[in-house]
Amino acid sequence: MDETAHGMTIIVKTVTRLTVGLILLFGIYIVLHGHLTPGGGFAGGVIIALSFVHLMLAFGKGVALKKLSRPMASCIESAGGLMFLAIALLGYTGGWFFFNYLTGRGQPFRIFSAGIIPLCNIAISLKVGAGLFAVFMALVFLGVWEGDKK
Amino acid sequence: MLELYIIISFMIAGAIIAVEMEDLLSAVIALGAVGMGLSVAFLILKAPDLAITQLVVEILCLVILVRATVKRDMPEARGRKLFFPLAAACIAMALLIFFAIAPLRELPLFGFPYMKVSETYLKDGLRQTGAANMVAAVILDYRAYDTLGEATVLFTAVMGVLAVGRRIGRKRPGDPDGEE
Amino acid sequence: MTVYLLCLILFLIGVYCILIKRNLIKIIIGLGIMEYGLFLFFVLVGYRMRGRAPILEPDQIIADMVDPLPQALVLTAIVIGLATTALLATLAMRLYEKYGTFDITQIRKLRG
Numbered sequence: 001m002d003e004t005a006h007g008m009t010i011i012v013k014t015v016t017r018l019t020v021g022l023i024l025l026f027g028i029y030i031v032l033h034g035h036l037t038p039g040g041g042f043a044g045g046v047i048i049a050l051s052f053v054h055l056m057l058a059f060g061k062g063v064a065l066k067k068l069s070r071p072m073a074s075c076i077e078s079a080g081g082l083m084f085l086a087i088a089l090l091g092y093t094g095g096w097f098f099f100n101y102l103t104g105r106g107q108p109f110r111i112f113s114a115g116i117i118p119l120c121n122i123a124i125s126l127k128v129g130a131g132l133f134a135v136f137m138a139l140v141f142l143g144v145w146e147g148d149k150k
Numbered sequence: 151m152l153e154l155y156i157i158i159s160f161m162i163a164g165a166i167i168a169v170e171m172e173d174l175l176s177a178v179i180a181l182g183a184v185g186m187g188l189s190v191a192f193l194i195l196k197a198p199d200l201a202i203t204q205l206v207v208e209i210l211c212l213v214i215l216v217r218a219t220v221k222r223d224m225p226e227a228r229g230r231k232l233f234f235p236l237a238a239a240c241i242a243m244a245l246l247i248f249f250a251i252a253p254l255r256e257l258p259l260f261g262f263p264y265m266k267v268s269e270t271y272l273k274d275g276l277r278q279t280g281a282a283n284m285v286a287a288v289i290l291d292y293r294a295y296d297t298l299g300e301a302t303v304l305f306t307a308v309m310g311v312l313a314v315g316r317r318i319g320r321k322r323p324g325d326p327d328g329e330e
Numbered sequence: 331m332t333v334y335l336l337c338l339i340l341f342l343i344g345v346y347c348i349l350i351k352r353n354l355i356k357i358i359i360g361l362g363i364m365e366y367g368l369f370l371f372f373v374l375v376g377y378r379m380r381g382r383a384p385i386l387e388p389d390q391i392i393a394d395m396v397d398p399l400p401q402a403l404v405l406t407a408i409v410i411g412l413a414t415t416a417l418l419a420t421l422a423m424r425l426y427e428k429y430g431t432f433d434i435t436q437i438r439k440l441r442g
Binding site: 181197 | 331336356369409411
């Protein structure tokens, strides 16, 4: 991970090594407290994607691909979408669709409250985060456009 | 609301700079400034959810646009100044302004909204959903169909980018190893 | 009313950019400016004078909150706008690879 041939200078690499874990943790915090403080699944998912993008910008393509390869990103995004639908359809036998059937367990203003809303936030954050990271990887690997056609 | 007027004037100035600059990279950075100004405007208008989301989305949008414009400059094509598109655009914008003034007058006074539906959301929100963040309760409980539609659109857009950005054709000798 | 007019001016700058400019990246920038004007307009409609953010606290009375409904709509729209911009940028990069320019008056030939 210390090749000076790829990525940016040594200062950027050192700072990235210190902060990228904190950015990921901050993103997870915003997702989990989405029903108590501003934020929610979308903002948290974009922050999680930004932490991986930060890793790739500082260290080069190889390191970021080792952390989250492309089939894995596809799997996580699809799993997030399916989880969102599954949470919606779980109340189907009772005649509900997207109904908040888990209210009443847990007191308000705590983390374990508000029924299906935290679970939906987690599903959405997985989907948005992995999807936007896959978009960025596709843009990085798009072309070797330096005019070379050997 | 003096700070709101100042921020909107800053956004308009940034937008004019972004439209008229000839260097593509500077125009993209001016667009980023407009986005950050919008995030501050959301804070002034008491919408913290939107401020956080707009800030991080703007950063990612800037990274993607810079990736698209760096090393790719348009050669100077100061061609003939076509008169007809300019006239047509002016007529279209004049029509737009003319038809927009009347509905804007029908809106309630700025700062005193009607809020017929939102009164119910705000009064019964905590009791019915248990969430303290009213915006999260609206997008994930009262209006969850919209979120399902948005997830579908996002999925489609990601699939579109992955499909367009594929490397098609034969592999040339000496190509670096992309994925798959 | 003047705030709405300022917002309309921002929207019109975006429309002008899309209609007149010939560079593909400028068209994407114009679309982005139109989206910003639209989001600002939605949140302006739902603002209550001297209101509070729509987040409840354990010990307070629900009075004078701003409208949460336009904010929910704009939250969805922001992320969709990002996905659209990413798709447009990818298309622009592909077009540049094939034609060598971003000029839309020279990308007229729709060959295979």
